[in-house]
Amino acid sequence: MTLHYRSSAMARGPTHSVRLQPCKVALLLAAWLVVTCQFASGPGLPLAFKVLSPWRFKEILDYRTVTAKTYTGLPLADFNGKVRGTIFKSFARQQDQKLNPGADIQDAKAGLCVNGQQRSQGMAEYDWLRDGVRVQFKSSQMQFNKDGWQVRFRNVKLNKENPALSPFDDLLLGLYTPRGIFLYRHDLKLGLSTDGIRTEISGCQITVNGPRRAPWPEALDVILEKMDGSGCTRLVFFSLGDAMLSELAFESRKGKVPRTYLGLPLADVSESARGKCLHDLVKAVDIVLNPACTILEADTRGWFRGQCRVECRSAQLYWHKTKRCWEFMFKSIKFQASGIRESTTMGELLLALYTPRGIYIYRHDLQFGISKVGVQTAVLGHKIEVNGPKHVEDWQVALVAILQKFDANTNGCQCLAFIPFRRMEGWSSNELALAEPVQD
Structure with a gap:
């Protein structure tokens, strides 16, 4: 019927x-x-x-947010944050190898949980080893929040009082913007703040704001000026059409979830x-x-x-x-x-x-x-x-x-x-x- x-x-x-x-x-x-x-x-x-x-x-x-409307039609915009973050982490690791030719890049050692059990690889406290240096990578989409654009990196398990006691040695940040992807080495200072009651468990956050009520191109320029004017180091910039990035996105689209929900x-x-x-x-x-x-x-x-x-x-x-x-x-x-x-x-x-x-x-x-x-x-x-x-x-x-x-x-x-x-x-x-x- x-x-x-x-x-x-x-x-x-x-x-x-x-x-x-x-x-x-x-x-x-x-x-x-x-x-x-x-x-x-x-x-x-x-x-x-x-x-x-x-x-x-x-x-x-x-309904679409200001952020969603701004990114509509751009590469990677149709991925959810978790899948996009996985793509960026793979991309950043490949770029770290290119920026450090000859370096020995290895998977992170997962270690043990507080109860003594073995952590899963996805729960490791850093993302990879570069010649013994523990590298942590975080990515953030530039997004509109209330009345202005910002980038915010969450769950950064950094010891504010003594960074040397943090579970990583090198913090890399990936900024996903409508203009492209910016990769920085963070100075462990800029924009760092606690995250309320979540801090002890989930870690700190890093926030860099653009000016209030500014269009995204102007806001991005200000955010980049703040990053470049601090102790952070801009490592590389990539367009959203980069071939390596496109290849990683293509492989991710083969996953069950993106295929299943496509167009819905x-x-x-x-x-x-x-x-x-x-x-x-x-x-x-x-x-x-x-x-x-x-x-x-x-x-x-x-x-x-x-x-x-x-x-x-x-x-x-x-x-x-x-x-x-x-x-x-x-x-x-x-x-x-x-x-x-x-x-x-x-x-x-x-x-x-x-x-x-x-x-x-x-x-x-x-x-x-x-x-x-x-x-x-x-x-x-x-x-x-x-x-x-x-x-x-x-x-x-x-x-x-x-x-x-x-x-x-x-x-x-x-x-x-x-x-x-x-x-x-x-x-x-x-x-x-x-x-x-x-x-x-």
Whole structure:
């Protein structure tokens, strides 16, 4: 059975009423419910959730930050921050070898965690060794923050009082800008500051600001002047079309996540920007589902529905290379936990599952899938991690398995709504603005 579409204008415009016999109305309604269930969630999932047209939330799905608009169409702009950071680290290591011909470049020695266990290679306290020198690399996209452009490098585990005691010897910074990529050696002083309660665990941050309300070219010139006028050393500049960089980007596009989300809504924005969009979308859905309640914004984490404080977290279905499975991971959730956090203001937790099929919204039962993140838990909060079956590379099969975990009778999670990206075969994401289902 096919679900028919009509243009938005037609859907919202005047229509002629048609009288149908009660039995025909019942048959049509039953058929539509069956089709809705099939395309929305695959086999095995319940009907007790609302399927909402993406057209309702087009303004949210189409939203782009000043930063995203500035980088639109530029190389690497469509990668998320994590993938782009991995590309830049590989690129910087290759450039470090070129700048130091004959040097012995080796992988970092991972060392041990505070509990004595062996660290994974990805958790090493520096990135590579150059003739025994421990090199740490950090990258940052030049971005617009409130009323000005800046570069900010986070999680720099530098000992401010005595830099010689830091877990690295050489700090390289990569600035990803609309003009190109600048590679600097940092002087361990410029722009260095603490990062609130995160500092002890995650490290310091380095921030260099441009002038307020200046266009990005002017702001970049000022940022570079500050860098060049300090003890930092500019090592090299590369255009975004550099052949080596393009090759690394090409290899990264072969990964499962970039291929899977290509062309879908919110796939071309940063993780933080997508999180903001999904927060706004879930709040809009909460308003739809609770029309009699007053919804008031609380902060970037949630809102009040009447007297209940609702918090929202989002996560993307992504392929975990080490675990060899697809998974969701929701971070920084401050649950009440004995010995860690004695109380919480959170009354309800809503989760947005961002998938290639669309966005699922669940009410969490405050128990399912929760785990600690080591010593960081007290400061950063818990995480919720839900994995698909190992070694199953088909995201659709993995997603069905994960949703079945959410919907199992062994927990109290509840699917509230689903916003599909494609409601029929061949309907591409760029048609979101052109088509709307007759039924919602």
